[in-house]
Each structure stands twice: as C-alpha cells, then as structure tokens.
Amino acid sequence: TDNSGAERLREQIAEVLTRARQRTLALTDCVDEAELVAQHSRLMSPLVWDLAHIGNQEELWLVRDVGGREAVRADIDELYDAFKHARSNRPALPLLDPGQARGYVGTVRDKVWDVLERSALRGSPLVDDGFAFGMIAQHEQQHDETMLATHQLRTGPAVLTARAAPSTAAPVTGEVVVPAGEFTMGTSTEPWALDNERPAHRVRLPGFAIDAAPVTNEQYLAFLDDGGYDRPELWSERGWAHRKEAGLVAPQFWERDSAGRWWRRVFGVLTPLRPHQPVVHVCWFEAEAYANWAGKRLPTEAEWEKAARHDPATGAARRFPWGDAEPDDTTANLGQRHLEPADVGAYPAGATPAGVHQLIGDVWEWTASGFEPYPGFRAFPYREYSEVFFGGDYRVLRGGSFGTDPVACRSTFRNWDHPIRRQIFAGFRLARDLRRGEGE
Numbered sequence: 001t002d003n004s005g006a007e008r009l010r011e012q013i014a015e016v017l018t019r020a021r022q023r024t025l026a027l028t029d030c031v032d033e034a035e036l037v038a039q040h041s042r043l044m045s046p047l048v049w050d051l052a053h054i055g056n057q058e059e060l061w062l063v064r065d066v067g068g069r070e071a072v073r074a075d076i077d078e079l080y081d082a083f084k085h086a087r088s089n090r091p092a093l094p095l096l097d098p099g100q101a102r103g104y105v106g107t108v109r110d111k112v113w114d115v116l117e118r119s120a121l122r123g124s125p126l127v128d129d130g131f132a133f134g135m136i137a138q139h140e141q142q143h144d145e146t147m148l149a150t151h152q153l154r155t156g157p158a159v160l161t162a163r164a165a166p167s168t169a170a171p172v173t174g175e176v177v178v179p180a181g182e183f184t185m186g187t188s189t190e191p192w193a194l195d196n197e198r199p200a201h202r203v204r205l206p207g208f209a210i211d212a213a214p215v216t217n218e219q220y221l222a223f224l225d226d227g228g229y230d231r232p233e234l235w236s237e238r239g240w241a242h243r244k245e246a247g248l249v250a251p252q253f254w255e256r257d258s259a260g261r262w263w264r265r266v267f268g269v270l271t272p273l274r275p276h277q278p279v280v281h282v283c284w285f286e287a288e289a290y291a292n293w294a295g296k297r298l299p300t301e302a303e304w305e306k307a308a309r310h311d312p313a314t315g316a317a318r319r320f321p322w323g324d325a326e327p328d329d330t331t332a333n334l335g336q337r338h339l340e341p342a343d344v345g346a347y348p349a350g351a352t353p354a355g356v357h358q359l360i361g362d363v364w365e366w367t368a369s370g371f372e373p374y375p376g377f378r379a380f381p382y383r384e385y386s387e388v389f390f391g392g393d394y395r396v397l398r399g400g401s402f403g404t405d406p407v408a409c410r411s412t413f414r415n416w417d418h419p420i421r422r423q424i425f426a427g428f429r430l431a432r433d434l435r436r437g438e439g440e
C-alpha cells in the first residue's frame with residue numbers, strides 16, 4: 001500500500017542519516033580538541049568546520065525548508081557558507097568550538113527526526129521520494145570523505161583503523177572493447193540523483209577500448225622508473241609547469257627508503273607499496289603524463305559511463321556495473337570499510353558483463369572531461385551545488401573511492417576537482433580509440 005511504501009522510505013532515510021552521523025562522529029571523536037580546530041592543510045577546513053557545516057546544511061534544508069520550522073542558529077549561517085570563506089581562512093573564523101558543534105548537530109538532528117515523521121514525502125520536487133533527506137545524507141557523506149582526506153593529511157600517530165583491503169593472487173589486466181553506438185547517459189529516474197546527473201539523454205560514441213582495471217602502483221612505478229617525471233614531452237605544457245612548480249616526483253604520500261624501496265604513508269602508518277593496488281593520490285596532470293607514456297589516453301566521462309552502464313544486449317542502462325542491486329562488500333570497496341583501495345581483480349562480482357572491473361569504489365577515476373551541464377540541465381535545489389562550477393577549471397571524476405559511502409555513489413554520480421588536486425582519493429584508468437577494423 002501507499003502507507004507501507006512511505007514507511008519503508010522513512011526507514012531507509014533514517015538508516016542513511018544514522019549511518020552518516022555515526023561516521024561523522026567517528027571521524028571527529030578520535031582526535032582531541034586541538035586537532036579538531038587545527039589546520040592540517042591549507043587545502044582543507046578544520047574538522048570542526050566540516051562538522052558544524054554538516055549540521056548547518058541539514059538545518060537549512062530539512063529543519064527550515066522542508067520542516068518550515070524556526071531557525072536553530074540563523075546567526076551562524078554565514079560562518080558555514082562554503083562560498084563566503086575559503087578553506088584556508090576557516091581556522092581564523094569565530095567557529096563553534098567542538099563541544100558547541102557537537103551540540104548543534106545533535107539539536108538539528110533531533111528536529112529532523114520530528115520533521116521526517118510528519119513530512120509528506122510527495123507533493124513537491126524537494127520532498128518527492130524523500131529527495132531532500134537523501135541529498136542531505138549524501139552531503140554529510142561527501143564531507144565525511146573530505147574529513148577522511150583531512151585525516152590522511154594530518155601527522156602524528158594513527159587514529160583510524162580498518163581491515164586491509166582484499167588482495168588477489170593475479171591482477172586483472174587487459175582491455176575491453178566497447179563498440180560504437182548510442183547509450184543513455186545520466187538519469188531522470190534515480191530518485192536521489194543530484195541535479196548534475198540529470199536528465200537522461202542519448203549519446204552516440206565511436207567505438208573505444210577501456211582498461212579492465214585502474215592503473216596499479218606497479219604500473220605507475222614503471223612510469224616513474226622510466227623517467228616519467230623528468231620527461232617534459234610526456235606532459236602537457238600546463239602539466240609540466242605544475243610538475244616543476246609543485247616539485248612532483250611521485251604520487252602524494254609515497255616515500256622511498258635508502259634501499260630504494262617505495263612505501264606509502266596511509267593514515268599515519270607507513271606500509272610497503274602494494275603492487276596490485278590502484279595508484280591513488282595522483283593529480284590529473286600525472287594521469288595525463290602516464291597515459292601519454294603508455295600510448296593511451298584518459299576516457300571521456302561519457303566513455304566511462306557507457307562502460308559502466310550500457311547493456312548492449314538490451315540497450316538498457318544499469319544502475320551499477322553489475323546490475324541494479326545496491327553495492328555490498330562483494331561488489332565494491334566503498335564506505336570506508338577499508339582505508340585503502342583493493343587489488344585489481346578483488347571484486348569479480350562487481351565487474352560489468354563485458355569484464356570491466358572496479359569502476360565503482362577503490363579510487364575516484366579522473367576522466368578527460370571538464371565539468372559541464374547535460375543538455376536540459378536544471379539547477380536543483382540550489383545553484384551552488386553544481387551550476388556555479390560548470391565551465392570552471394575542473395575535471396570530472398567518476399566511480400567513488402574506498403572512502404565514498406554507497407548513498408553518494410552510483411554509475412551516474414559526477415564528482416569534480418581542479419586538475420592539480422591530489423589529496424582526494426583519486427586514481428585513473430586508461431582508454432584508447434579503436435584501430436581500423438577493430439571491434440566494428
């Protein structure tokens with residue numbers, strides 16, 4: 001019945017909001033107050049800013065807008081408006097202290113439980129299918145991933161722990177040919193898809209080949225050992241200028257010992273480089289140089305999505321590479337179950353029918369594409385989620401990382417960042433045009 005459908009939706013909303021809050025609190029309860037207010041990197045906010053910003057967005061959208069309730073703290077909106085203050089300036093603001101921030105997010109959440117109980121989950125675009133609640137759960141999880149990146153940047157003894165990500169005896173290698181033709185890109189039916197994923201539209205692509213797996217540490221090390229960082233001809237002009245200015249010599253968090261062995265500092269723990277794990281913490285320019293070295297290129301965003309979603313047998317678009325079922329621990333490395341990517345080949349159940357592995361989870365994958373609206377795009381519910389970034393100096397990333405929650409990850413989900421950024425959990429896979437006669 002309609003009522004039991006609404007009840008199930010309320011339960012689902014409660015579950016994703018609760019899961020997000022458990023993660024937020026775990027990421028902020030494991031360090032002391034000084035670390036919560038500290039600036040661990042000029043690229044990042046103090047953790048206590050993210051915490052109260054999470055509460056403030058929840059207040060704006062769910063308490064005030066959906067609930068029509070009075071403001072909890074209208075006086076702090078400006079402090080937690082991401083467009084008013086650059087990340088590097090946030091430590092100097094008169095922010096709520098950690099105790100106040102915890103109290104604030106708790107007060108807001110208590111009101112949200114009441115709003116959820118009373119709110120109709122249909123009747124306006126904001127509440128249809130619980131959209132605003134889903135948007136806020138995704139927003140909290142996105143900031144949790146950002147806070148996880150802040151944790152990776154902090155120094156000092158490790159405070160986060162998790163089981164090692166799955167390994168494999170033999171890595172997945174090779175490529176998969178995706179024949180020329182149309183597919184459906186974006187979605188008009190996924191209830192919690194954000195504005196930039198909409199609407200569904202048909203796109204025709206020439207045939208292409210895409211790697212069955214992301215580029216691994218071992219493969220990336222071969223590029224490095226072949227002088228990849230010292231050969232300007234492999235880099236674009238802008239990439240080389242950045243490589244010199246930033247002094248790039250290896251992925252971020254790689255360290256070489258006196259015997260020449262490479263290690264990776266992972267959330268405060270120095271670990272031997274895992275050869276079959278996707279490379280992570282590389283910027284778009286490093287990915288571009290590697291692709292040139294390998295004689296290939298990055299996939300466009302459309303190619304990535306076609307490889308992930310298009311079912312050539314039926315012409316339909318899958319929600320995930322493996323089908324329509326929600327991700328679980330057999331199909332994808334998501335949700336911070338592990339603090340690192342898994343070896344390539346560790347999730348055979350998550351591959352596409354054509355054999356493309358680990359498109360979802362492990363590492364965000366840089367694509368060749370800038371961040372642009374789809375034809376028919378409409379900003380919803382606010383211009384500042386996507387629209388103000390279109391046409392900027394961004395590259396689209398796809399697929400989510402080990403630090404992305406499933407609620408904020410699907411085959412249509414679009415992330416974006418500046419091409420010089422590498423504190424995010426980003427790696428890449430390669431693609432290429434087909435040769436004459438191949439796969440046609």
Ligand code: AVJ
Nearest residue numbers: 139142143146385414415416
């Ligand atoms: C979509 C991940 C680029 O973190 O900057 C969070 C998500 N938007 N708060 C970001 C977001 C507003 C956004 N990304």
Ligand code: FE
Nearest residue numbers: 053082139143
């Ligand atoms: Fe935000």
